[in-house]
Amino acid sequence: MRKIIASNFKTTHTRAATRDYIATLDEFMQKSEYPWEVYIFPPATALDKHGVRSDIRIGAQNAYPTVKGSFTGEIGKEQLDEFGVDTLLVGHSERRHIMGETQEFIAQKFAWYKEHNFNIVYCIGEPLEVREAGEDAVRRYLVEQCEGIDTTYERLIMAYEPVWAIGTGRTATPDLIEKTHAVIKKLSDRPLLYGGSVKPENIAQILAVPGCDGALIGTASWDVSNMVSMLEISMKQKDDK
Ligand code: PGA
Numbered sequence: 001m002r003k004i005i006a007s008n009f010k011t012t013h014t015r016a017a018t019r020d021y022i023a024t025l026d027e028f029m030q031k032s033e034y035p036w037e038v039y040i041f042p043p044a045t046a047l048d049k050h051g052v053r054s055d056i057r058i059g060a061q062n063a064y065p066t067v068k069g070s071f072t073g074e075i076g077k078e079q080l081d082e083f084g085v086d087t088l089l090v091g092h093s094e095r096r097h098i099m100g101e102t103q104e105f106i107a108q109k110f111a112w113y114k115e116h117n118f119n120i121v122y123c124i125g126e127p128l129e130v131r132e133a134g135e136d137a138v139r140r141y142l143v144e145q146c147e148g149i150d151t152t153y154e155r156l157i158m159a160y161e162p163v164w165a166i167g168t169g170r171t172a173t174p175d176l177i178e179k180t181h182a183v184i185k186k187l188s189d190r191p192l193l194y195g196g197s198v199k200p201e202n203i204a205q206i207l208a209v210p211g212c213d214g215a216l217i218g219t220a221s222w223d224v225s226n227m228v229s230m231l232e233i234s235m236k237q238k239d240d241k
Contacts, residue, residue: 002191004157004214005234006039006121007221008061008089009046018046022056024224029054034231036214039087039121044075047083059087059121062095065112077116087119091145093163097127107148114153121216122149123195124184125161139183151188158192159216160184165196167219172196174209181211200229207237 013021022040029038030053039057047060064074080086090110095101101109113120124145126138142160151158160180165172172180177194184192194206195216206215214234221227 002213003036003234003237004039004191004193005036005231006041006059006157006159006193006214006216007227008041008092008195008216008218009043009222010061010094010218011043012222013042013046015046015048018042019048019050021224021227022050022052022058025227026050026052026054026056028228028231029056032232032235034235036231036234038231041089041121044079047080047085049084057087057119058083058085059089059119060085061089061092063088063109063113065109077113086117087121088113089121089123091123091149093123093125093127093161093166097163103145103147110149114150114155117155119155119157120153121157121159121193123159123161123216125163125166125196128164131162131164135179135183138180142180142184143187146187151190153190156188156190158184158188158190159195160192161195161216167197169197171198171202171206174205177206177209178211181209185211198230200226200233203230204233204237207234 039059041059041061064071064076066076068076068078091106124142126141130137130141162172181192191213193214193216194212198215198217199220
């Protein structure tokens with residue numbers, strides 16, 4: 001069973017700060033022989049391998065479905081290739097709700113990068129009003145977010161990130177995560193992460209949830225010592241859930 005911890009830097013950290021962060025993390029990974037897969041998603045300006053010697057995988061938070069072209073402000077596969085980046089975050093709620101990406105466009109982006117054999121971390125999750133409308137509404141919403149997506153793609157990692165729990169300090173309960181993950185597992189048998197206010201104080205509980213294969217962490221992972229603490233906690237996780 002694959003176990004995965006991912007950090008989404010969002011619009012945080014410069015290129016220099018990312019280099020320092022990764023150097024510290026790299027040292028920890030080597031010393032501890034850290035056994036889980038670790039993905040870091042720095043901002044586009046900080047994409048690079050940063051000389052990693054351990055198995056830290058660097059991914060992009062976003063890219064346009066093109067090799068190159070006239071898409072002002074975007075980056076394409078040519079720019080990712082330069083840094084050996086072949087992992088992409090797709091469908092993050094901030095891109096859906098702030099940048100206005102539609103399901104149709106997200107599906108197009110997914111299909112294009114799938115065609116080019118990228119590892120894709122695909123995020124889905126309901127906003128508060130849908131959660132409050134009940135479990136059927138949540139299930140319908142999650143099904144819609146999988147529309148046009150090949151949920152069987154072998155290089156796919158799914159992430160359940162309820163919008164009301166992202167960056168709010170409000171974490172979903174283990175019970176809610178377990179129930180929702182069971183719904184998503186019916187849509188995709190790929191590894192499934194939970195994301196939304198994961199932090200050192202709650203990560204053990206979250207990783208212990210049946211059907212949870214890891215975590216996608218924003219805010220609490222931006223401080224590398226916090227990130228290392230969370231990795232240390234994950235190493236104590238029993239594999240018998
Ligand atoms: P958060 O973000 O940990 O700050 O809630 C998670 C995410 O958006 O991936």
